[in-house]
Amino acid sequence: MKKLLIASTALVMVAGAAAAEVKLSGDARMGATYNGEDWNFSSRARVIFTLSGTTDSGLEFGATFKTSDIRSNAAGTEDPRNGNRGTVFMSGAFGKLTMGDIASAPEELFGDLADVGYMGDDWGTQIGLTNDIPYLTLDNETTSGLMYTYSAGAFSVAAAMTDGHGYGSKMVGSYEEDTQAYSVAAAYTFGNYTVGLGHEILDRDGAGLDMSQTELAGMAKFGTTDVKGYYAVGGDENPVDDAIGLSVASAFGATTVKGYVQKVNFTNDTDVTWYGLGADYDLGGGAILAAGIQDDDADDTDVTANMGVKFKF
DSSP states (O other): OOEEOGGGGSOOOSTTOOOOEEEEEEEEEEEEEEOSSOEEEEEEEEEEEEEEEEOTTSOEEEEEEEOOOOSTTOOOTTOGGGTSSOEEEEEETTEEEEEESOOOHHHHHHOOSOOOSTTTTOOTTOOSOTTOOOOSSSSSOSSOEEEEEEEETTEEEEEEEEOSSOEEOTTTOSEESSEEEEEEEEEEEETTEEEEEEEEEEEETTTTOOEEEEEEEEEEEETTEEEEEEEEEEEETOSEEEEEEEEEEEEETTEEEEEEEEEEEETTSOEEEEEEEEEEEEEETTEEEEEEEEEEOSTTOOOEEEEEEEEEO
């Protein structure tokens, strides 16, 4: 259960001024992972700070950041994948501006396929996409960016970019000083269905190999069952020719069963299919027992699995 810090109510400066709030929450997990050869223990605990306030004119502002992962294999403290840079935002009738550790515009609106296991989409040394949709930009990157989002009725739009100071991602595979990322996306919701379209551009001045990618996504909800699918087409020097994926998550009381499959065709005439299956059991009070198994059809790879408990505070 989220706790409100005592100091959060001490920021009323003058009569009529809005009070700022600081909320403290967190998440943690503990369990075991199988990398295809050995079982290993894996745990993590993080504290999440959420700051919020409102100006006299009604503009909302705030920030969110996490402590470093409390684990031996955590990345460097300046890596936004740890959440250390966090995000800062301001919103109003014009929409919402967010700066910092953001996602790409398509990922902001569409997300990834259903995660399996107690580690979610963070499978440690697991090589491959697992349940991650292969977004081209701002997907586990090592730079911060600027995001704009706006919603009006059934329509939602998003646009994101970086400043070109430095960039690194799973798709690029390296850190580059003069690379800028741009992305836009739009989604339309009608009833229990959502369809969306996104486009991403990676302007790699340092490497001289520009990349692009377009994604079409669809989401649907049938009672307690959620379905998500996507189709992506790469362009320019993108190593992904095209990709397609589907996931399903269905709840039966306290139990939720999840599964996904996705196939990526690369420009070097190779292709890989990833798939996974898992289940969560809600223990109540913010604790969930989870287990999952994942595999792919690539050469020299083995089945991986993990099982454990994840917590929300």
